[in-house]
Structure formats: C-alpha cells, structure tokens
Amino acid sequence: MEKELSHSFRNMKKKISSYQRQTDLLDKMSQTERYVNNLAGISYIVLPKVYPGGTDSLLLCDCMDINKGDEVLDIGTGTGIVALKAKTLGARNVMAIDLSPRAVSNVKQNAKYLGLKIDIKLTSVFGGIKKKFNVITFNPPYTDRKAEKDYQICFWDKGNTAIKLFFDELEKHLKENGKAYVCWSSFAKKGLIVKLAKGKNFKISRIGKRSGQTGYHFYVYKVNR
Numbered sequence: 001m002e003k004e005l006s007h008s009f010r011n012m013k014k015k016i017s018s019y020q021r022q023t024d025l026l027d028k029m030s031q032t033e034r035y036v037n038n039l040a041g042i043s044y045i046v047l048p049k050v051y052p053g054g055t056d057s058l059l060l061c062d063c064m065d066i067n068k069g070d071e072v073l074d075i076g077t078g079t080g081i082v083a084l085k086a087k088t089l090g091a092r093n094v095m096a097i098d099l100s101p102r103a104v105s106n107v108k109q110n111a112k113y114l115g116l117k118i119d120i121k122l123t124s125v126f127g128g129i130k131k132k133f134n135v136i137t138f139n140p141p142y143t144d145r146k147a148e149k150d151y152q153i154c155f156w157d158k159g160n161t162a163i164k165l166f167f168d169e170l171e172k173h174l175k176e177n178g179k180a181y182v183c184w185s186s187f188a189k190k191g192l193i194v195k196l197a198k199g200k201n202f203k204i205s206r207i208g209k210r211s212g213q214t215g216y217h218f219y220v221y222k223v224n225r
C-alpha cells in the first residue's frame, strides 16, 4: 500500500511538473521575438507563439527515413523544421500543414528563407487532403488538456483528438509501403499510440528514444501496414 501510494505520488509530481514545464515554455514562446534557431543541421526562423522545436523534433528528424523522390506530409509542422529537413534529405514534394495560422506563416517564411519549395496549408489533421504519401510525420500535442489560448494547441489537446483523428485517417493517406513517424512522450498518456495504431490494424514499433533536459523521455514510433 505504502509502495503504491509513493508510486502514485511520484507520478502526480511528474505530471504537475510537466504541466509547469509546458506552461513555462508557452510563456517564453509568447514573450520571445522572432529569432533564428538551429536544429538538425538547419538554421530556421522561429516566430513568437510557435513551438521552436526541441528534443522531440530533433529525434523525429534523426529517425525518419526519407528516400529520394518521396512524397512527404508533415502534420503539425510548427516552424516547419521536419518538413524542411525532409526536403533537404531529397523528398520530391513536401506538404506541411498546421491548424495554427502563426505556424503556417512561420513555415512559409522558412521555405522562402532557405529557398526550399514546400506546399503549405492551414488545416487540421488530413483536412481536405486527397493525396497519398510515402512518408507522413506528426509531432502532435501530447497532453490531454484544454487549450485556453490559441497557441497552446502546440502542447494541449483536450481528449487527444488530433492523434485520434490521425489514426482514423492514416490508412487513406499512406501509399503502398508507406510509413508514418509519430512522436510521443513519457508524460503523455501511456500506451495510447500503440492502442490507436493496433486498433486500426497497423504495425507499430518504437524506433527512437531520447531524454529531454527535464528528465522526461521522448519517443518516435514507426507505423506501417
């Protein structure tokens, strides 16, 4: 009993501090002016109130396998770092989508800044997209919590609706032999990704893990038929 209590207390402490960490980062994002960041060997612009990229974004860039000529879709693109990386790795066409108008404006600026052609759309997960892709990437909001302010959608999503919609629609958008790469975290709902993937008869395996500065872990899952 004592052991159980101390375990759940540890979990509670962890959960509170992950909210705190996210809140602090959101505050910082809203107060920081436009600047240039460097990740995965790419220098790119970060606009205020857009997720600047972190351990998870870098892990996703390192894990994704892009072949020359691939058609790539990056969902929840933020600054566009993953989309830009895919393009530099030889993807033929890269589409980058986000529900945040600030993110869309950010990836547009980065495509221009780096002279890379990216097809950019303001839309939710797979919204209005008819195409199929060789590779689909998604670094989603992890935390089941209501976003009170528009830019908080980068971390918070009540009911984890974005990742659920992703798995509902994935089958329609993967080419034959296509694969998806999805980020998740140790402070997000445990087992959710695997449950959603298996519920739609996908194969899923964890292909990457990295620890962030706060002691939490980030993962990349590969999903395919």
Ligand SMILES: C[S@@+](CC[C@H](N)C(=O)[O-])C[C@H]1O[C@@H](n2cnc3c(N)ncnc32)[C@H](O)[C@@H]1O
Residues within 6 Å of the ligand: 051, 052, 053, 054, 056, 057, 060, 075, 076, 077, 078, 079, 080, 081, 082, 097, 098, 099, 100, 103, 123, 124, 125, 139, 140, 141, 153, 154, 155, 157, 162
């Ligand atoms: C954690 S950030 C990832 C940004 C970037 N891909 C990266 O790895 O640095 C999550 C992104 O998903 C976007 N987002 C949240 N809900 C979404 C939805 N339903 N549809 C599309 N994008 C969404 C947010 O605006 C945010 O830019």
